[in-house]
Amino acid sequence: MKEPATSAALALGDDALVLSHRLGEWAGHAPVLEEEVALANIALDLLGQARTLLSLAGDEDELAFLREERQFRNVQLVEQPNGDFAHTIVRQLYFSLYQQSLYGQLAAGDSPFVPLAAKAVKEVTYHRDHAEHWILRLGDGTAESHARAQTALDALWRFTGELFQPVEGLPVDFDALRDGWLAEVTAVVGRATLTLPDGPRSGAWTAGAGRQGIHTESFGRMLAEMQHLHRSHPGATW
Amino acid sequence: MTSTEWPLWEVFVRSRRGLSHTHAGSLHAPDAEMALRNARDLYTRRSEGVSIWVVPSTAVTASSPDEKDPFFEPAADKPYRHPTFYDIPEGVRHL
Numbered sequence: 459m460k461e462p463a464t465s466a467a468l469a470l471g472d473d474a475l476v477l478s479h480r481l482g483e484w485a486g487h488a489p490v491l492e493e494e495v496a497l498a499n500i501a502l503d504l505l506g507q508a509r510t511l512l513s514l515a516g517d518e519d520e521l522a523f524l525r526e527e528r529q530f531r532n533v534q535l536v537e538q539p540n541g542d543f544a545h546t547i548v549r550q551l552y553f554s555l556y557q558q559s560l561y562g563q564l565a566a567g568d569s570p571f572v573p574l575a576a577k578a579v580k581e582v583t584y585h586r587d588h589a590e591h592w593i594l595r596l597g598d599g600t601a602e603s604h605a606r607a608q609t610a611l612d613a614l615w616r617f618t619g620e621l622f623q624p625v626e627g628l629p630v631d632f633d634a635l636r637d638g639w640l641a642e643v644t645a646v647v648g649r650a651t652l653t654l655p656d657g658p659r660s661g662a663w664t665a666g667a668g669r670q671g672i673h674t675e676s677f678g679r680m681l682a683e684m685q686h687l688h689r690s691h692p693g694a695t696w
Numbered sequence: 697m698t699s700t701e702w703p704l705w706e707v708f709v710r711s712r713r714g715l716s717h718t719h720a721g722s723l724h725a726p727d728a729e730m731a732l733r734n735a736r737d738l739y740t741r742r743s744e745g746v747s748i749w750v751v752p753s754t755a756v757t758a759s760s761p762d763e764k765d766p767f768f769e770p771a772a773d774k775p776y777r778h779p780t781f782y783d784i785p786e787g788v789r790h791l
Contacts, residue, residue, distance in 0.1 A: 490724065591729065591733070
């Protein structure tokens with residue numbers, strides 16, 4: 459039986475690790491060079507968070523490279539494929555707003571996560587700023603960018619409910635987190651002349667079971683790529 | 697990139713203990729806000745306590761290399777232009 463703090467560290471660490479890997483896939487493929495640097499910067503911040511968090515739970519390399527898909531505890535949102543640029547930005551918007559509130563609460567609290575949260579909250583504030591600026595540009599840009607941003611908001615919406623499922627050992631008020639998150643997302647999306655999904659689609663607000671190790675299809679392929687070398691040469695130092 | 701204009705911006709950075717902004721380089725960005733953010737990533741690595749200026753390159757007027765001689769001809773042969781012949785009076789400090 460794992461200690462509560464360990465499972466919480468795994469959950470947050472896996473979130474950061476998986477999203478970092480997804481952002482890393484953009485290297486060499488971003489729309490412009492400057493944006494490539496920004497995405498790589500965010501990926502590096504997240505990888506740093508993942509290293510700290512996974513080290514709290516055990517050996518970071520073993521945890522990253524030797525666990526199977528069913529042992530990962532990240533939310534399904536972060537494992538979603540990059541899609542087009544709007545998809546990546548919406549995923550980033552949903553997640554960085556969540557991370558900012560979460561780390562804000564953790565930094566103000568009293569838990570093993572305080573030092574990490576105090577450092578990470580500055581990073582995720584920057585990530586959020588980046589995502590916000592882009593959603594405003596895409597939403598209020600051309601008809602094409604508006605349509606793509608709206609498609610991405612709709613497509614990823616059903617993975618957001620999972621963000622607010624309580625995590626064992628994480629001293630966070632998840633109801634307050636959800637309310638604050640929803641208010642902020644609604645405000646930003648409105649300013650971007652976009653709308654949050656409603657109607658039947660929001661029924662999936664409760665979808666996602668990544669915290670229980672149930673993942674979506676593309677996640678297995680992502681792990682295969684990420685873990686390939688380590689599994690081919692077990693025990694090697696690098 | 698083909699359908700959007702990403703003009704060139706000049707970036708000036710003052711480091712945390714620096715006295716003045718120094719030209720750090722240039723970058724492409726759609727507007728000043730994005731230029732600031734890109735400059736932070738590219739030229740400051742987000743260190744705290746730095747100040748960044750971004751200026752659209754078109755706003756900079758440069759002196760012309762062709763006029764260099766008349767423009768910058770040193771006035772060394774006009775010693776009366778240089779305040780070098782004064783004895784500093786006693787009692788004047790920090791000069």
